[in-house]
Amino acid sequence: LTFLSCVATAAAAAPCESHKFSGGRVYAFCNDLPVLNSSLYWSYNPGDGELSVAFCAAPPSPGGWVSWAINPTGAGMKGAQALLAFKDSDGMMKVKTYNITGYGPLTESKVWFDVEKSSAEFSGGFMRIFATLRLPEKGLSAVNHLWQVGPSVTDGRPNVHGFSPDNLKAMGRLDLSSGHVIPVAAGDSKLRSRNIHGILNTISWGILFPVGILIARYLRSFPGADPAWFYLHVSCQIIGYAIGVAGWATGMYLGNKSKGVTFSLHRSIGIALFTLATLQIFALRLRPGKDHKYRIYWNVYHHGAGYAILVMGIFNVFKGLDILKPGVGWTRAYTAVVSIIGGVALVLEATTWILYFMRRKKENAARNDG
Structure with a gap:
């Protein structure tokens, strides 16, 4: 799949069915995630491990960031392989990848999956990440995923997110083939x-x-x-x-x-x-x-x-x-x-x-x- 754009408004807590995609493109699955006013769209080909995603969320402030991640080793934040979007100092939206090892300062790095395409946009109070990923293991039926929003970015580095109950519950088990998202109790x-x-x-x-x-x-x-x-x-x-x-x-x-x-x-x-x-x-x-x-x-x-x-x-x-x-x-x-x-x-x-x-x-x- 190629890049997609997501049309959303400040009331984007609406169900997945209300979101429209340009060019008539449709993802196979969509799920309104349970916390942080966010939605995830995806299509998955288990034969070659291609996973195309669109993640939409509202950052706490215009200078904030949004992120979606897969954790191949556990259910929590440590070990998460993240796509993170924010507005850079030049005013352009950027998508970077991070191997999350803790709450310390993040450094851009390679991640568990290959990112073949990625882009981001910000409008109507919502940031959107679009990416086509190549998972290293073919035939995966489910993955642990996490999502998060943060308030600010300093010198191109995202600052730590909040610790409200919603922030701590932003994780689940994503069934790639059935479209189900199962909350987990790790947080x-x-x-x-x-x-x-x-x-x-x-x-x-x-x-x-x-x-x-x-x-x-x-x-x-x-x-x-x-x-x-x-x-x-x-x-x-x-x-x-x-x-x-x-x-x-x-x-x-x-x-x-x-x-x-x-x-x-x-x-x-x-x-x-x-x-x-x-x-x-x-x-x-x-x-x-x-x-x-x-x-x-x-x-x-x-x-x-x-x-x-x-x-x-x-x-x-x-x-x-x-x-x-x-x-x-x-x-x-x-x-x-x-x-x-x-x-x-x-x-x-x-x-x-x-x-x-x-x-x-x-x-x-x-x-x-x-």
Whole structure:
């Protein structure tokens, strides 16, 4: 087959049947892929291994890229042999091939199949890749395929794509002869790990630690709250620390599984949180008595580290939500939780000062009466 052009509009989420091809050309099969607003057309000759494809997708931005790939060795991204299209600095659409080995910077390279013809175009918000491939193995009935979209290109090199659930699910098993596309669960494991990482750290650093700090700061001001406030505070922080360690461990696991992907700020704050929280736990064992001359220095350290954990923990939860992009509802829900914690803190802060002035007034009155 020769080059084809695909007519699409910004509403290209329409079924395959609505797409038209110039010159009356028709592919044998078409499939509207389940995520990333994309479609794949293909014709396949098992006798000589010729596979003609047209891949249509909308990049996140005009300066972005789209890609379709075959993975002959597995179901995931590693090992994928990709066709990738983007607009070069001269304004022309280019198609390049990449052997994907990880999330690091991509370098154009030869791939598993031969590319006999390739071209690309960009109009109506959609990029289209057209190619005629020669598969090295004749008679293949099915292949693992992946597709992806990315936001930008720098100096002719595509930058890393997003990590939303749709990005992570953009893979499947393509039956070349029947036209069926079977989703695979290869991306579900990593997505599940990311979700677990996010949930654990939100509960730990984003909720339990702030609540524990509120307990220590405010409940101790109420008559009769001692020593209950202390045990509540310690319990809250120890539980939060245990959950946080589990969340931190899943983050390290994800980092090892995603070579080349480094969210430097998020990672650095996570390490700082883990370090400070660990020091706080050990500091409990070294806490001087109330009347010890070094107790004031311990208090300065303990309070300073605690408030640092409070600020960094909440910030890093929002940073993680921005990376994972689980949906605006999750961000709004956590914003509501933080707002409630903040509102309670304001009320308790005002109450604490009222109690303080009432106590001072009572003490002054007693002193004057004496």
